[in-house]
Amino acid sequence: MKPTLVLVGRPNVGKSTLFNRLTRTRDALVADMPGLTRDRHYGHGKLGDRPYLVVDTGGFEPLAKDGILHEMARQTEQAVAEADAIVFMVDGRAGITPQDKEIAKKLRRNPRPVVVAVNKAEGMERGVAAAEFHTLGLGEPLAISAAHGDGVRALLEQALAHFPEEEAAEAEDERAASLKVAIVGRPNVGKSTMINALLGEERMIAFDQPGTTRDAIGVDFERGGRRYMLIDTAGLRRKGRVFEAIEKFSVIKTLQSIEGANVVVLVLDARQDISDQDAHIAGFVIESGRALVIAVNKWDGLDAYRRSQIKSALEARLRFLDFADFHYVSALKGLGLNLVFRSVDAAYRAATADLSTPRLTRVLIDAAARQTPPRNGIFRPKLRYAHQGGRNPPVIVIHGNALDKLSDAYSRYLERAFRDAFRLKGTPLRIQYNTSDNPFAERKPAERSRRRPRGEAARGAVGRQGAPKTDSAKAGKVVKVAAKAVSGESGKFAKSPESGIGKPRRAHR
Numbered sequence: 001m002k003p004t005l006v007l008v009g010r011p012n013v014g015k016s017t018l019f020n021r022l023t024r025t026r027d028a029l030v031a032d033m034p035g036l037t038r039d040r041h042y043g044h045g046k047l048g049d050r051p052y053l054v055v056d057t058g059g060f061e062p063l064a065k066d067g068i069l070h071e072m073a074r075q076t077e078q079a080v081a082e083a084d085a086i087v088f089m090v091d092g093r094a095g096i097t098p099q100d101k102e103i104a105k106k107l108r109r110n111p112r113p114v115v116v117a118v119n120k121a122e123g124m125e126r127g128v129a130a131a132e133f134h135t136l137g138l139g140e141p142l143a144i145s146a147a148h149g150d151g152v153r154a155l156l157e158q159a160l161a162h163f164p165e166e167e168a169a170e171a172e173d174e175r176a177a178s179l180k181v182a183i184v185g186r187p188n189v190g191k192s193t194m195i196n197a198l199l200g201e202e203r204m205i206a207f208d209q210p211g212t213t214r215d216a217i218g219v220d221f222e223r224g225g226r227r228y229m230l231i232d233t234a235g236l237r238r239k240g241r242v243f244e245a246i247e248k249f250s251v252i253k254t255l256q257s258i259e260g261a262n263v264v265v266l267v268l269d270a271r272q273d274i275s276d277q278d279a280h281i282a283g284f285v286i287e288s289g290r291a292l293v294i295a296v297n298k299w300d301g302l303d304a305y306r307r308s309q310i311k312s313a314l315e316a317r318l319r320f321l322d323f324a325d326f327h328y329v330s331a332l333k334g335l336g337l338n339l340v341f342r343s344v345d346a347a348y349r350a351a352t353a354d355l356s357t358p359r360l361t362r363v364l365i366d367a368a369a370r371q372t373p374p375r376n377g378i379f380r381p382k383l384r385y386a387h388q389g390g391r392n393p394p395v396i397v398i399h400g401n402a403l404d405k406l407s408d409a410y411s412r413y414l415e416r417a418f419r420d421a422f423r424l425k426g427t428p429l430r431i432q433y434n435t436s437d438n439p440f441a442e443r444k445p446a447e448r449s450r451r452r453p454r455g456e457a458a459r460g461a462v463g464r465q466g467a468p469k470t471d472s473a474k475a476g477k478v479v480k481v482a483a484k485a486v487s488g489e490s491g492k493f494a495k496s497p498e499s500g501i502g503k504p505r506r507a508h509r
């Protein structure tokens with residue numbers, strides 16, 4: 001399982017700046033999906049090949065006794081208790097404050113590894129910046145600059161040092177005997193009721209004790225002749241011979257169980273409006289590349305008018321989930337769960353499908369024949385062939401020329417064509433473009449200006465020169481999804497959850 005890093009520190013030390021830096025590549029994956037907003041508090045990151053999850057706790061207020069700050073402190077304490085490693089951020093310019101000491105006191109009692117990050121240390125002598133923070137009693141502090149990136153790699157290396165590198169285990173897991181299912185959703189949507197309904201009905205096979213605290217508890221069960229493992233999200237506890245879901249909502253458990261699952265069942269509450277939290281959890285599932293089934297719960301006792309109202313509201317708000325099956329269920333009455341599991345199976349099949357190169361290419365060529373990729377300036381994108389670049393989620397790599405000039409709308413058109421042809425229902429799908437050299441890219445500027453075509457076209461050609469993609473284009477590898485992440489790196493990041501952190505230009509599921 002991916003290790004989870006939790007960022008703590010008093011307000012304004014730079015946690016969200018660091019969070020953005022640690023998670024910046026994720027933006028490219030899920031941008032451009034209508035209606036999808038992202039939570040600024042949790043996301044994916046990578047150090048080289050090593051993936052991790054990161055959670056920004058935002059204003060940790062250990063001194064608050066009641067009200068909203070108290071609630072925030074409670075959530076932070078829960079995150080700290082569930083973290084794999086903690087990054088404790090302090091402000092190297094402000095020096096130690098009483099609040100820092102208070103937080104340090106709590107962290108010293110925590111058994112998890114803690115790294116002290118002394119932020120805003122750019123332009124300062126590293127040793128000097130970090131020196132006074134030794135007195136926090138949490139080991140060697142590291143001087144960093146979240147804004148400029150200095151020291152961030154060393155910080156990550158230290159924070160992740162305790163965790164073994166993930167090996168090819170995941171690929172093996174894919175074919176494991178039982179299909180791993182996570183049932184997730186915000187508090188009170190009925191997850192526990194659903195889990196109890198599932199487990200209560202079914203014969204228990206085994207109960208896996210957690211080997212370490214990082215391993216989620218899983219419960220095996222059989223349904224319709226197939227084996228599943230339900231990954232613990234709601235806090236499954238054994239009560240005599242039955243299992244009971246008891247614990248309260250936990251962000252980290254939710255993230256980890258999504259990561260550990262083959263298929264995620266996202267439970268929504270038909271009687272409540274869709275909230276940002278619902279959309280954020282869904283967004284995280286897509287980011288993780290997990291197959292997804294939606295269960296709209298509490299469907300019992302609603303009249304026809306109310307039901308149609310709810311359906312159209314869901315459609316409007318969750319358009320970015322149109323690749324997934326929606327089921328309208330009642331966990332309380334045990335209705336509709338069979339259909340949910342049928343979709344779970346189908347989504348997993350789609351996620352792990354083998355897509356043959358000849359068929360992919362045929363679908364691509366047919367799609368291009370039905371609708372030619374529109375010209376973009378002087379560029380006429382040309383689609384040549386496609387092959388599968390990965391599974392779970394499926395990755396389709398398309399080869400051709402000037403593919404970085406394809407519009408988002410055309411990309412979505414291609415995605416629909418692949419989804420229809422291969423019946424890829426319930427799984428995110430990633431499309432990558434591998435474009436051949438741009439004939440203008442290698443020429444010297446002088447030569448280019450001599451040969452410059454007129455008008456729009458000329459501006460297009462010159463404009464490309466400074467684009468961040470040029471290097472990778474030369475290498476014959478423009479992977480569109482990655483392009484923006486690079487350009488979003490510098491400068492100030494917005495903090496609003498709606499702001500999309502530097503708005504990637506385009507991306508694909």
Ligand SMILES: Nc1nc2c(ncn2[C@@H]2O[C@H](COP(=O)(O)OP(=O)(O)OP(=O)(O)O)[C@@H](O)[C@H]2O)c(=O)[nH]1
Nearest residue numbers: 011012013014015016017058059120145146147148
């Ligand atoms: N000089 C300098 N300023 C920084 C650095 N990192 C963050 N800042 C600034 O510090 C201020 C606070 O940064 P945030 O990332 O919002 O801090 P935070 O800890 O998330 O704050 P809360 O959300 O209130 O908890 C902003 O004005 C940042 O621009 C850094 O490395 N160097």
Ligand SMILES: Nc1nc2c(ncn2[C@@H]2O[C@H](COP(=O)(O)OP(=O)(O)OP(=O)(O)O)[C@@H](O)[C@H]2O)c(=O)[nH]1
Nearest residue numbers: 187188189190191192193248249297298330331332
């Ligand atoms: N009418 C109706 N009520 C339901 C249904 N499923 C759950 N509920 C009720 O919704 C409430 C919340 O259900 P839980 O199963 O505790 O929800 P949860 O998502 O596990 O909530 P947390 O434990 O807080 O994460 C309870 O009062 C349930 O009885 C349903 O299908 N129909």
